[in-house]
Amino acid sequence: EVQVVESGGDLVHPGESLRLSCVTSGFRFNDYWMHWLRQAPGKGLEWVANIKPDGSERFYVDSVKGRFTISRDNAKRSLYLQMNSLRDEDTALYYCAGAFDFWGQGTMLTVSS
Amino acid sequence: QAGLTQPPSMSKALRQTATLTCTGTSNNVGKQGAAWLQQYQGHPPKLVWYMKNDRPSGISERFSASRSGNTASLTITGLQPEDEADYYCSAWDYSLEAWVFGGGTKLTVL
Numbered sequence: 222e223v224q225v226v227e228s229g230g231d232l233v234h235p236g237e238s239l240r241l242s243c244v245t246s247g248f249r250f251n252d253y254w255m256h257w258l259r260q261a262p263g264k265g266l267e268w269v270a271n272i273k274p275d276g277s278e279r280f281y282v283d284s285v286k287g288r289f290t291i292s293r294d295n296a297k298r299s300l301y302l303q304m305n306s307l308r309d310e311d312t313a314l315y316y317c318a319g320a321f322d323f324w325g326q327g328t329m330l331t332v333s334s
Numbered sequence: 335q336a337g338l339t340q341p342p343s344m345s346k347a348l349r350q351t352a353t354l355t356c357t358g359t360s361n362n363v364g365k366q367g368a369a370w371l372q373q374y375q376g377h378p379p380k381l382v383w384y385m386k387n388d389r390p391s392g393i394s395e396r397f398s399a400s401r402s403g404n405t406a407s408l409t410i411t412g413l414q415p416e417d418e419a420d421y422y423c424s425a426w427d428y429s430l431e432a433w434v435f436g437g438g439t440k441l442t443v444l
Binding site: 283322 | 422430
């Protein structure tokens with residue numbers, strides 16, 4: 222059975238940092254491009270970042286470039302998102318996904334003063 | 335970053351056919367088509383179509399997709415109540431080097 226479990230979401234103030242984690246099982250993590258996506262309350266899906274199976278390539282949506290860093294640990298079958306200089310507009314439910322095939326339930330980040 | 339264009343809503347009768355559209359550019363949909371995801375309220379998305387003419391395992395054969403130029407389409411035949419959901423298209427944009435999404439179409443089955 223495939224399992225994707227995100228954690229780390231919280232209520233933070235603008236300018237603060239936070240790290241999201243995602244632990245997976247049930248699929249060949251080492252073979253998959255992994256993604257972070259987000260969905261603001263009542264809004265559509267937005268892709269945030271992805272990382273190649275071996276970690277050698279990473280891509281980001283313009284709005285998070287220079288602030289967010291995606292990383293992975295294949296030995297731990299885990300994906301991470303380090304988020305710095307957080308803004309109100311980063312408030313969303315953050316999903317971890319394996320190549321859009323496998324999704325977690327999401328972890329909620331709220332950025333508010 | 336510019337996204338893909340989807341009509342915000344569509345209503346179709348039970349057992350009818352719905353064709354959802356997704357318009358992009360030659361840098362994204364025009365190159366490889368689009369992936370399609372289904373999302374029920376309060377649940378994570380589920381992939382219902384890969385970009386390269388492929389239906390994921392477990393997805394009903396009532397779902398199919400195609401592309402014409404820079405517009406991708408998802409067709410759902412024999413609409414059932416459980417097809418009522420939000421549908422998102424997505425494609426890799428080779429110019430932006432980013433995945434772009436449509437705003438989603440809310441499909442209502444009457």
